[in-house]
Amino acid sequence: MGDRVNNFPPLPLFMRIKPCFYHNIEEEIPEIYQQLVRRIYTLWMMYSGVLCLNVISCIAWWAGGGGAVNFGFSLLWLFLFSPCSYTCWFRPLYKAFRADSSFNFMTFFFIFFLQCVLALIQTVGIPGWGTSGWIATAMFFKYNVGSAIVMLLTCLLFTAVTALMLLVLIKVHRLYRGGGGSVKRAQEEWSTGLWKSAPVREAGFNAVTQSAQGPSLPQYPAAVPSYPDNSHW
Numbered sequence: 001m002g003d004r005v006n007n008f009p010p011l012p013l014f015m016r017i018k019p020c021f022y023h024n025i026e027e028e029i030p031e032i033y034q035q036l037v038r039r040i041y042t043l044w045m046m047y048s049g050v051l052c053l054n055v056i057s058c059i060a061w062w063a064g065g066g067g068a069v070n071f072g073f074s075l076l077w078l079f080l081f082s083p084c085s086y087t088c089w090f091r092p093l094y095k096a097f098r099a100d101s102s103f104n105f106m107t108f109f110f111i112f113f114l115q116c117v118l119a120l121i122q123t124v125g126i127p128g129w130g131t132s133g134w135i136a137t138a139m140f141f142k143y144n145v146g147s148a149i150v151m152l153l154t155c156l157l158f159t160a161v162t163a164l165m166l167l168v169l170i171k172v173h174r175l176y177r178g179g180g181g182s183v184k185r186a187q188e189e190w191s192t193g194l195w196k197s198a199p200v201r202e203a204g205f206n207a208v209t210q211s212a213q214g215p216s217l218p219q220y221p222a223a224v225p226s227y228p229d230n231s232h233w
Helices: 031-063 068-099 102-124 134-140 145-178 183-192 198-209
Strands: none
Touching: 031 068, 031 145, 068 102, 102 134, 102 145, 134 145
C-alpha cells in the first residue's frame, strides 16, 4: 500500500500541488461491488457537472436581469461542493467497500443524507441562493424567457441528480443492512481504534477477495442480498 502513488485528482505534472488520493476501483474494490462504486463515482461527476452548468445558468440569469449575487454563489457552490462531495461522502463509501469498514459506511450515510437534503434545496431553487431550481426558474419566465429556458435545463438536471442520490442512499443502506452491518459495529470500530488501521483491514480484506471463494465483504454473513439484473442499479 505504501508504494502506491496517489493519482486523484489527475493534476498536470508541472503543478506543485500533487494528487491527494489513490483511486483505482478495479484494483481495490471487490468485483461484485465495482459496478455500484463506478456508478456512484459517475453520480459524483454528474453532480459536479450540474454545478458547472449552474454557473452558466446563473450567468444567463444575470444577463436576463437577475442579480449578480446568484452568479457569485454559484461559483462558491462549484468550488466548495465539488471537491467536498468527493472527499466527504464518496471517499468514505470507497473505503467502506474497500476494507469493510462500518465506521466509513456510517460516515457515508450521515454525510450523504445531508448531501441529498442539499441537492433537494438546490433543486427547489430559492431565489438569491445561486441555484437555478424550480422556484427561481418559474419566477424568471415572466422577465426573460430565453434565460429561463437555460435555467430550466439546469433545473431538470438538478432534479435527476437528486433522484439518483436518493436511490443510491436506499441501495447502499439495503446492501449494508442485508450484510449484517449496524451502528454497533461502527461503534466497536470507533472504540477499538480499528477504523484508523486501514492497512491492517485492507490486508485482511485483500486476502479474502483473492481466495477461491471469490470477493465478498468480510464478517458479513453468506446471505448478502442480491438484486435482479434488470434493476436500475
